[in-house]
Amino acid sequence: MDQELEKFIASEDAETAARLAATVAALKAIPAEEIPRPIRFVSDKVLRHAWWRRLPVWGVASAAMLAGAIVSHGWLSRLPLPAAPLLAPSPAVVDPELAARLEADIAARLTAQYERKLEAALRAARTEYEERLEFERRAILASVEENFSLLRKQLNRMYVASAALDGPAAEVSK
Amino acid sequence: MIFREVEDADLIRQARRGDIDAYNALIARWEKRVYNYLLKLVGDREDALDLAQEVFLKAWQALRKLDDVERFSPWLFRIAHNEAYSLLRRSRPQREVEDQPAGEGYQRLYPAEWSLAVRRALDSLTAEQREAVVLKVYEGFKFEEMAAILDEPVSTVKSRLYTALERLKEVLMPA
Numbered sequence: 001m002d003q004e005l006e007k008f009i010a011s012e013d014a015e016t017a018a019r020l021a022a023t024v025a026a027l028k029a030i031p032a033e034e035i036p037r038p039i040r041f042v043s044d045k046v047l048r049h050a051w052w053r054r055l056p057v058w059g060v061a062s063a064a065m066l067a068g069a070i071v072s073h074g075w076l077s078r079l080p081l082p083a084a085p086l087l088a089p090s091p092a093v094v095d096p097e098l099a100a101r102l103e104a105d106i107a108a109r110l111t112a113q114y115e116r117k118l119e120a121a122l123r124a125a126r127t128e129y130e131e132r133l134e135f136e137r138r139a140i141l142a143s144v145e146e147n148f149s150l151l152r153k154q155l156n157r158m159y160v161a162s163a164a165l166d167g168p169a170a171e172v173s174k
Numbered sequence: 175m176i177f178r179e180v181e182d183a184d185l186i187r188q189a190r191r192g193d194i195d196a197y198n199a200l201i202a203r204w205e206k207r208v209y210n211y212l213l214k215l216v217g218d219r220e221d222a223l224d225l226a227q228e229v230f231l232k233a234w235q236a237l238r239k240l241d242d243v244e245r246f247s248p249w250l251f252r253i254a255h256n257e258a259y260s261l262l263r264r265s266r267p268q269r270e271v272e273d274q275p276a277g278e279g280y281q282r283l284y285p286a287e288w289s290l291a292v293r294r295a296l297d298s299l300t301a302e303q304r305e306a307v308v309l310k311v312y313e314g315f316k317f318e319e320m321a322a323i324l325d326e327p328v329s330t331v332k333s334r335l336y337t338a339l340e341r342l343k344e345v346l347m348p349a
Contacts, residue, residue: 002314008336019347026346027296027311030289035209035217037226040198042235064251 177178183243186276190237197237203229204247208254214296214308225261229254244331251309255323262301295345303338310335 009020182203188196208229213222232253240249296304302324308324309315320335321328 002310004317005310008339016343019343019349022347023339023343024311026288026292027307027342032206032210033213033219033224034311035205036223039201039205039230041194041201041230097288099345 182246184333186237186240186243186246188252189234197234204250205230205302207285208250211313212254213253214312215255215301215305216261221261225254229257232257245319245322248315248322251283251313251315251323252325255305292346295342298345299341303334303341306331306335307338 004025009017011022012020180199182200184201185196185203189200205226209222209226212225212229213219216222229250231249231299236253240246296307299307305324306320309320310317315323317328317331320331324331326334
């Protein structure tokens with residue numbers, strides 16, 4: 001029996017539960033009828049979905065997007081690139097000699113500016129490197145001094161211990 | 175090679191792509207249940223058969239609107255419910271006369287005396303109570319699915335079923 005139904009029946013007292021169970025059994029005793037005529041559809045224009053409804057929607061959408069992207073990319077890449085360098089002078093307006101001098105001057109200034117920036121950056125890097133080296137050198141020196149001090153203390157302790165052992169023995173031998 | 179039983183979900187997916195053979199296979203699986211459900215609601219074989227055909231046609235047309243293919247059966251029975259009530263509303267005056275407890279119609283369907291007594295007991299219920307009994311006892315739907323089919327809250331469905339069962343118990347199994 002259906003679990004939900006069983007739960008409901010079980011919630012009643014024994015006598016009522018028995019009557020309810022018998023009622024459900026009586027209801028279920030009515031057999032299901034066979035369908036007089038099986039229902040079947042035939043392939044007919046009325047029943048056919050429109051062609052676009054028969055396509056797998058996501059597959060078609062993604063394929064269409066991909067195709068669109070390929071076509072638009074191909075079309076855009078055929079267009080001539082914009083040929084307009086910023087410093088290109090118009091020959092009709094600017095004198096060639098003046099333009100050459102202007103370009104040389106700008107190039108020289110740009111180079112000088114670049115060199116200055118490079119030099120400053122190198123200087124800063126070098127200073128930083130030297131500072132780091134100095135710091136490391138001092139750290140190593142401090143560490144060495146500390147170790148040396150420790151060794152010296154241990155040596156002194158050994159001398160003291162040795163003197164304590166040798167003292168009485170020396171007196172006995174005398 | 176791995177063989178597996180073709181599930182309803184597979185048939186639904188194929189039918190959605192316009193495969194009528196797949197849909198016919200799906201109908202073959204469900205037509206008996208839908209027919210019997212409709213028969214118990216409308217009480218007439220021809221009407222039940224006509225309605226069943228209409229139900230499967232509407233289901234075919236709306237198959238792409240089915241959100242979750244795993245919930246095909248409540249969805250299908252919801253269509254059947256709507257169709258049955260549409261017919262009952264159209265022919266209410268005539269059916270109210272036919273649905274008298276002493277009606278002879280059911281004798282033709284279930285000749286056995288016991289079946290007749292059960293049928294009469296079912297007829298004594300309201301249409302809503304009878305449908306709740308059919309969905310639960312005969313079709314085995316869960317309360318949640320019944321609520322979806324009937325478009326009612328689960329609490330209403332439960333109350334309706336329990337009242338119906340109490341009433342049937344008093345008629346069929348008197349103390």
